[in-house]
Amino acid sequence: MNRAELSLSDEAIERLVRLHSGGAGAAERMDFLRWRGLSMDHERAAREAEALWGALPETRHAEDYRRRVRRPRRWLALAAAACVAAIAITIALPEPLAGLYSDYATRTGERRMLELADGSRVWLNSDSALSVDFSPQQRRLRLHSGEALFEVAKDAARPFIVEARGGEVRAVGTRFDVDSRGPQVRVDVTEGVVQVNSAGSEPVRLSAGERLSYREAAAPEPVQPLDLSSASAWQRGKLIFNQRPLGEVLDELERYVPGRIVLTDNALRQHKVSGVFDLKDPDALLKTLERLQPVKVTHMPWLVLIRPAPKA
The missing domain is CATH 2.60.120.1440 (Jelly Rolls)
Known part of the structure; x- marks a missing residue:
């Protein structure tokens, strides 16, 4: 992600926090709509900020955020750290x-x-x-x-x-x-x-x-x-998809990886996916999706963002 993209991401996060602070009115909401409509990059940054807001419950406490941090990058790091800590506690237990x-x-x-x-x-x-x-x-x-x-x-x-x-x-x-x-x-x-x-x-x-x-x-x-050829493929260490919507594929994959997988663009959910994938290497499925589907995969601590691939 280049410096310009980082700047847009920061601004989108800051604007979204202001909207959820409890003091935003119609003028602020219209301003956010105008801002995200300036370009495809602005819209992409806005959607990713919204995806992060929904994926990390801690980020919804905007007032607490304003008391504790001032820069959006620091806010994001703290929210991600809180999420990581919660998941780490669960993983540290001998069983779920x-x-x-x-x-x-x-x-x-x-x-x-x-x-x-x-x-x-x-x-x-x-x-x-x-x-x-x-x-x-x-x-x-x-x-x-x-x-x-x-x-x-x-x-x-x-x-x-x-x-x-x-x-x-x-x-x-x-x-x-x-x-x-x-x-x-x-x-x-x-x-x-x-x-x-x-x-x-x-x-x-x-x-x-x-x-x-x-x-x-x-x-x-x-x-x-029931398709007997693919039924219970997980027991054989495989995931088999035959023209399955991308949203369903990601929902299935999420159960085998720590953290969350978030698809930032609902329009991509219906893209069809076919293939046989090894459960021993879930990341290979993400790499294949990035190669064959119009998506960009971004890995973060305990979070994988799936967003539209930038146009060439």
Whole structure:
């Protein structure tokens, strides 16, 4: 980034802080709109400042900022440092926070295979937490957060039940994936048959090659077809994308890297991405995106900015 770009970034940050100080009125907002419309570089600087403001919660306290710092570069450094410190504390723990009450947990970027007492196997994806409670009557597991792939040993006398966000997935002998990263739980079946119960609705049976999503306290969505060639590719150490929107690709990649990935231009979210990428080298995916997509990747402490590539 050259000196002129740094100056515009500083000015954009300073203007944005003034707008969020609590004392800005219509005149200041119109002035900011006029400023960002002066050129594409001004607009780019404004969008990056807005992305940083949203990505680092500490930066929203503008009044506190005015008391503590005077120069925008110093403000940015302090905000980034606060974010780094918070993340560092979490990483320093022996397991993620969910690990405090779960039997098994993985950190960001870590994947782990578990051999259960009944012979079943579980693969935990990045930043996931799981508890196991086996009894003579049933095999019950709880996915507190994240994603897990289950390869179930057959035992007709003891159903295999996975709880996730108010729903249950039941299987006898099968292979299925449960993804509970957000408010919506996704169930993918790659072998056998499972039964999904959620929100008191009628149970839904899923066969190999089918996918279902549900939300807590809501009826499940319609069953969708599942691409078996790319399903649970993470368990094999791969990310496979076939004409997936860039926004979805970055959301998926973010779970394997520390910190945040922020796309500063929403117009880029729908750009299609295809390819097979190695989870051992997430940075290679970013480098490939920079080479094949109209984007510029900027690495910062615990933050990766994806912005439109400057025109030649």
